[in-house]
Amino acid sequence: MVNGFYQAFDFERVGSSxxxxxxxxxxxxxxxxxxHTSSFRRLQSKTQVFWSGEYDFYRTRLTHSLEVAQxxxxxxxxxxxxxxxxxxxxxxxxxxxxxxxxxxxxxxxPFGHAGERALNHYMGEYGGFEGNAQTLRLxxxxxxxxxxxxxxPSRAFLDGVLKYKTLWSELKTxxxxxxxxHFLYDSQFTELNWAMGEIDFPPELTPGDLRxxxxxxxxxxxxxxxxxxxxxxxxxxxxxxxxxxxxxxxQWALSHGLDYSDHTPLGDLLGAIRGKRIEPFIGKKIGKxxxxxxxxxxxxxxxxxxxxxxxxxxxDEEVREESSxxxxxxxxxxxxxxxxxxxxxxxxxxxxxxxELLERRYxxxxxxxxxxxxxxPHEEASEIDGTADKGERARLVCDFLAGxxxxxxxxxxxRLFEPGYGSIGDLVG
Numbered sequence: 505m506v507n508g509f510y511q512a513f514d515f516e517r518v519g520s521s522x523x524x525x526x527x528x529x530x531x532x533x534x535x536x537x538x539x540h541t542s543s544f545r546r547l548q549s550k551t552q553v554f555w556s557g558e559y560d561f562y563r564t565r566l567t568h569s570l571e572v573a574q575x576x577x578x579x580x581x582x583x584x585x586x587x588x589x590x591x592x593x594x595x596x597x598x599x600x601x602x603x604x605x606x607x608x609x610x611x612x613x614p615f616g617h618a619g620e621r622a623l624n625h626y627m628g629e630y631g632g633f634e635g636n637a638q639t640l641r642l643x644x645x646x647x648x649x650x651x652x653x654x655x656x657p658s659r660a661f662l663d664g665v666l667k668y669k670t671l672w673s674e675l676k677t678x679x680x681x682x683x684x685x686h687f688l689y690d691s692q693f694t695e696l697n698w699a700m701g702e703i704d705f706p707p708e709l710t711p712g713d714l715r716x717x718x719x720x721x722x723x724x725x726x727x728x729x730x731x732x733x734x735x736x737x738x739x740x741x742x743x744x745x746x747x748x749x750x751x752x753x754x755q756w757a758l759s760h761g762l763d764y765s766d767h768t769p770l771g772d773l774l775g776a777i778r779g780k781r782i783e784p785f786i787g788k789k790i791g792k793x794x795x796x797x798x799x800x801x802x803x804x805x806x807x808x809x810x811x812x813x814x815x816x817x818x819x820d821e822e823v824r825e826e827s828s829x830x831x832x833x834x835x836x837x838x839x840x841x842x843x844x845x846x847x848x849x850x851x852x853x854x855x856x857x858x859x860e861l862l863e864r865r866y867x868x869x870x871x872x873x874x875x876x877x878x879x880x881p882h883e884e885a886s887e888i889d890g891t892a893d894k895g896e897r898a899r900l901v902c903d904f905l906a907g908x909x910x911x912x913x914x915x916x917x918x919r920l921f922e923p924g925y926g927s928i929g930d931l932v933g
Contacts, residue, residue: 508594509811514660518698519653534661535603541647541655543610544569549909551616551851563741565609571737573605575729578794587799589815596721597660604664604726610647611638613906614913615851621684622852623902626859628682630898632672637688638906639665644695646903660812663699664722669715671696686716689899701809718804720812728819732793735830736786738838739773743782747838750777756837762829769826770833789826796823851910854917858905861920867898879920880904 515530526533538544547566563571580598584590612635613619623633643662648655668686671693675683688696705715719727742748753774757764764770776785799815806813838844864870865879866888878885888900908916918925 505593507597509590509596510660511810513701514658514810514812516659517656519656529597529599530658531597531600531603531661534655534658535599535606537648537655537657538603538607538610538643543642543647543907544606546907546909547609547612549911550612550614551619551910563737565612568733568737569606569609571733572608572726572729573602575732575790575794576601576605576725578790579725579729579797582794583797583799586795589799589801594811596725600660600664601722601725603661604722605729607639607643607661607665608667608726608730609635609639610642611635611640611906613638613855614908614910615848615855618848618851619855619906622855623859623906624682624684626856626863627898627902630895630902631689631691632682632687633902633906634668634672634685634687634689636665636667636686637672637692638903640688640692640695641903644692659699659701660720660722660810662695663720663812664726666696666699667716667719667723667727669696669700669718691899700806703805703809705805718806718813720810721799721815721817722812724817728793728797728817731827731831732790735827735834736789736793738834739830740782740786742834742838743777747841747843748777748833750774752837753777753833756833769829773830793823793827796820851913854913855905857921858913858917859901862901862905863898866901867894869897 517530528536544566547569548564550565577598580596580601584592584595590596613623613633615622620633620635627633640662642654643657643665644654646654666688668688670687671690672683672687673690675687700718739748753770754764756762757770762770764774766772766775772785776782796819798818800818802814802816804813861872862879865872865877866885872879880888884900884904888897891897891900905913
């Protein structure tokens with residue numbers, strides 16, 4: 505059955521690289537290409553909340569991405585079941601949403617958001633670093649193909665991962681300083697322009713939040729699926745790790761004047777912890793969050809070009825507030841805890857020392873202790889040494905650091921800076 509929700513415009517690829525006779529849909533090709541990349545596999549050893557490898561049951565970026573994909577597909581099925589606008593031959597494609605959800609964190613560096621902030625700080629002179637922008641860079645330029653030309657994604661897929669559509673220099677001009685997050689690299693304007701169909705935006709819609717407001721329906725679904733996983737599934741890890749206890753939650757609620765009696769969100773959470781039923785509690789809440797959405801028609805600059813822009817995902821206000829409540833709880837009791845902040849500092853310190861050394865050796869092309877040490881794998885070093893532009897050399901060094909897993913970053917740091925670590929027989933990696 506042909507799905508009339510999508511047209512040739514949505515399926516188009518820059519390189520038209522699909523194999524003739526492929527039985528898969530274009531969006532299934534996108535999903536499968538992501539699944540078979542080393543960038544996706546590395547997510548198994550990148551921090552979600554707690555450092556990867558601490559315990560087997562804590563979530564990593566990989567398990568988080570899988571959960572977001574499952575929630576995203578469930579939202580598609582719920583909308584098909586419940587929305588007056590959708591039907592079997594006119595529906596949001598589950599494979600497309602799955603591909604977008606699986607990819608949404610591909611660009612995140614080691615050590616979670618602390619690693620992202622550290623790389624953005626060190627890349628301040630060279631156009632910044634942002635996880636979503638790095639995802640776009642991977643998909644369009646760096647992964648899948650041997651020639652490092654990216655995976656040639658479909659327009660609908662590439663557009664779906666673009667949570668933010670404002671360039672680094674635009675935000676810098678608006679804010680008067682280097683932006684902290686939520687931007688694309690200036691060099692990505694071509695990809696951004698192509699993903700949005702090269703539409704001429706009015707000047708007032710070019711930078712900032714107004715352009716960011718143009719998100720495809722698949723991107724909106726991914727965003728809510730991510731919020732759902734972040735606000736609910738991370739609670740489970742925090743309870744098991746001992747950060748969220750009955751006493752601490754009650755004290756937090758009292759300090760904020762929040763109700764934690766029975767049949768309130770916090771009361772239900774406390775009951776689940778007391779009854780040692782946190783996993784069933786989380787599962788039930790995920791179902792509630794999925795069913796809280798509905799579609800509304802929308803008319804904008806892009807709605808006539810693609811059905812992907814003709815709908816807005818609406819979320820019940822009560823559920824949105826519940827999500828915000830759980831995120832605030834986790835942020836204040838878990839993410840701001842000294843234990844996690846100490847680990848964040850250690851991760852930032854590791855990336856900082858690695859950046860300082862590699863910037864000097866490969867970006868500034870200076871000797872280190874009077875020598876030209878070969879500090880990077882041959883393929884990466886050759887590409888950087890063959891690049892004339894200093895800013896692009898910095899971006900390539902940043903690619904290398906951002907692609908590291910937590911463990912690889914720690915081992916590389918130890919090999920370079922700890923006298924008692926390593927031997928000539930060590931494998932690089």
